[in-house]
Amino acid sequence: MTISIEPSLGDSASSTGARPAGATANHSDSDALLGNYKRAPGRFARGEGVYLIDEKGQRYLDFVSGIAVNALGYSDAGLQRALHAAADGLVHVSNLYATSPGEQLAATLVEKSFADKIFFCNSGGEANEGAFKFARRWARAQGDAKHEIFALRGAFHGRLFGTLAATDRPSYRMPFRPLAPGIGIVERDIEDLSVALNEETAAAVILEPVQGEGGVRVLDAGFVREVRALTKERNVALIFDEIQCGLGRTGTLFAYEQFDVTPDILTLAKPIAGGLPMGAVLMTEAIASTIKPGDHGTTFGGGPFLASVANYVLSRVSDPALLESVRENGAWFGRQLQEIARRTGRIRAVRGIGYMWGIDVMGTASHVVNEAMSAGLLTCTAGEYTVRLLPPLVATRDELVLGLGILEEIL
Template identity: 65%
Template sequence: MATLVSPTTAAGSADALLGTYKRAPMELVRGEGVTLWDAEGNAYLDFTSGIAVNALGYGDAGLVRAIQEGAASGIVHASNLFRTAPGEQLAAWLVERSFASKAFFCNSGAEANEGAFKFARRWARAIAAPPGDELGVFGACAKHEIVSLRGAFHGRTLGVLAATDRPAYRAPFRPLAGGVTIAERDIRELDVVLDGERVAAVIVEPIQGEGGVRVVAPGLLKELRAMTTERRIALVFDEIQCGLGRLGTLFAYETTGVEPDMVTLAKPLAGGLPMGAILVNAEIAAAIKPGDHGTTFGGGPLVAHVANYVLSRLGDPALLAHVRETGAWFGEQLRALGERTGKIRAVRGAGLMWGVDTHESAGAIVERARQAGLLVLTAGEYTLRILPPLVISREDLARGLSVLEGVLTSGAPPK
C-alpha cells in the first residue's frame, strides 16, 4: 500500500507547479508591517503589496483576528442558495458608500470583469431587444459589443482577454471572444466606435496599471460619460488595481468627477483571500434576473467577514488622507530622484500607485532591487510599477527610495 504524505509535510518543490510565472528564486516565509523575509533570513522592503492586494501590509492583527472569527463559526462556505449575514453586511456597506444600488461578489478581478460584461449585455437586451425576445430566444441582440481602451488590462480569462491590450497574452489563444473592440484613448475615435445601436458597454481603468500606470485624463472620462449617457451605453470602471484606497479615496471614480454605471473591484477586498465584486446602478440591477449569473464561492461567509474588516480600515478617512498626503510627497521624491540621477524618463501616478519610465530594462532594475532588499514590479519593458502597502510610512518610503537610487545609478547609462 502506498504511503500517504500530507501536503503540509511533503518537501516543497517549485518544479511541481505549472510554469505560468517566472518566479523570483527566494522562498518567502514571513511578513510583518511592510517587510517580507525569505527562508534564508533575508529581509525585503515591499513596494509591491502582492500586486496591490496587501493594502494593510503583513501581520495585521485585526486581519488575523477576522480570519479566525470567520472560521470559528464553522461555516467557511455556504451555497448562495442560502442567506449568510457577512455578505449581506458587506454589500450594504459598499452600496451605502457608492453610487451603486446592488453588489455581486465573485472570486477575482477577471471574474468581476467577465460578470460586468454579462450584466451589460443583459441590460442592453432589456432596453434594445425586439419586444418579446428579451431572453434571446429568437436571435441575437445587435446592442452587445464591449469596448475597451488601448493599454487596457482586464484579465486573462478567455472573455476579458479580448479586452486586454497585450499582444503576447492574446496571440497564443486566438480566436478570442467575439464582440469586443479595443479603441484608442482618443475621444474622436471613441465618438466613431461608440455606436449606441451596437455597443452595450465601454470599460475603462481610471489608471491603467499593467499598461504602464497611465492615468486616463479626467477630461476624457467626463466626455466619455456624456457620450455613453446620451447613447445608452454602460460605462464600467475597472478599479481592480487602482480602487479601494489606492489613490487616496475609497473608490477611484471619486478622483475623476465621473460616476460610472458599474465598478469592478478585487485585489485588496478581502485582505489576500480571493474575492471580487461588481457594483451596479439601479437600472442595470433591475435587468438582472435569477439564473442570469452565478458563483459557487463568491461572497462566502469567511471571505465576506474578512472583507468587512478590511473595508472598515480602507474606508477610514485618516488612512485615506495618509495615502493622499504621503502619495503626493512620494511622487515629488520620485521626480526629484529622476532629476538628480538622469536615470528616469517620466513619472506618473497618484496616491500610492506610481509608474516610473526608465532608460534601462525595467526587469533588470527589478532584479538588482531584489538583490538589494527592495521588491518592485514592472509595467512594461521600460516601466517600473510601485504599489506599496497603504499603511507604509514616509520613513519606509524614503528608505526604499534610497535603495532605488543606488540600484538605478549602478545600472547601464541612459541611451
C-alpha cells in the same frame, strides 16, 4: 496478427495514474508547478508590516504588496483577528441560502458608493466577466443588437476569454485566439471612441481610471468625463475597472471620486478580502433590474468566511485618516520620484497617484526590478520599460523614504 498497444498519456506510472513511490526523486518540489509564472529567486516565509521575509531570514521592503492586494501589509493585528474570528464561523454556505456577512458587505459598499446592488465572485477577471454579462443583459433589454464592449488602448482587464479580448497585450492574446467576439480595443481618444460607439450595437465601455499593467497611466479627468457624457448620449453602460486602483490605492476609497464621474458598473478585487480571493461587481439599479435569478452565478461568491474578512478590510481602507495619509504621502512620494529622476538622469517619466506609481527607466524595467530586489526592495514591472511601485497603504513616510533611498542607489 500482431497487436501493438501504444502507451496512453496516463500509462507511464501505474494503472491508477499515480507515480510509484520514489519516482519524483529527480524533481524538486517546484518542478511540479506549471511554468506559467516567471518567479524571482528565493522563497518567502513570512511578513511583518511592510516587510516580506524569506526562508533564510532576509528582509525585503515590499513595494509590490502582492500586486496591490496586501493593502494592510503583513501580520496586521486587526486582520489576523478578523481572520481568526471568520474561521470560527461558517466557512461556506451555498448561494442557495442567505448569510449575514455578505449582506453586510454589500450594504456597506452600497452605502459608500454610487451603487445600488452588488454581486460577489472570486477574482478580478471573474468580476469583469460578470460586469460584461450584466452590461450585455441590460443593453439587450434596450435593443437586441446592442452587445459590443470596448476597452481602451493599454488596458488590462484579465486573462479569461472575455477579459483577454479586452486586454491590450498582443503577447497575452495571440496564443489563445480566437478570443470572445464582440469585444474590441479603441484608442484613449474621444474622437475614436465616438466613431466606435454605435448606439444600435454598443453595450459598454470598460476603463481603468488608472491603468495599472499598461504602465500606471492616470487617465485624463477631462477625457473620462467626455467618455461618461458620450456613453450617456449613446445609451451605453460605462464600467470602471478599479480592481487595482480602487479601495484606497489612489487616496480615495474609489478612484472615480477623483474624476468627478460615476460609472454604471464598477469592479473590485485584489485588496478586498485581505489576500483571500474575492471580487465584486457594483452596479446601479438600472443595470441590476435587468438581472433575473439564473442569469449568473458562482459557487463560492460572497461566502461568509471571505465576506466577514472583507467587512474588516473595508472598514480599514475606508478610514478617512488612512486615505488622507495615502493622498499626502503619495503626492510627496511622486515629488521625490521626480527629484530622483532629475538627480540620476535614469528615469524618463514618472506617473501615478496615491500609492500607485510607475517610472519609465532607461534599459528594461525587469533589470531594475532585479537590482532592487538584490538591494532589499521589491518592485514589479508594468510593461517593458515601466517599474511599478505599489507600497502597502499602511506604509509610513519613513518607510517610503527607505524604499526611495534603495531605488535611487540602484538607479
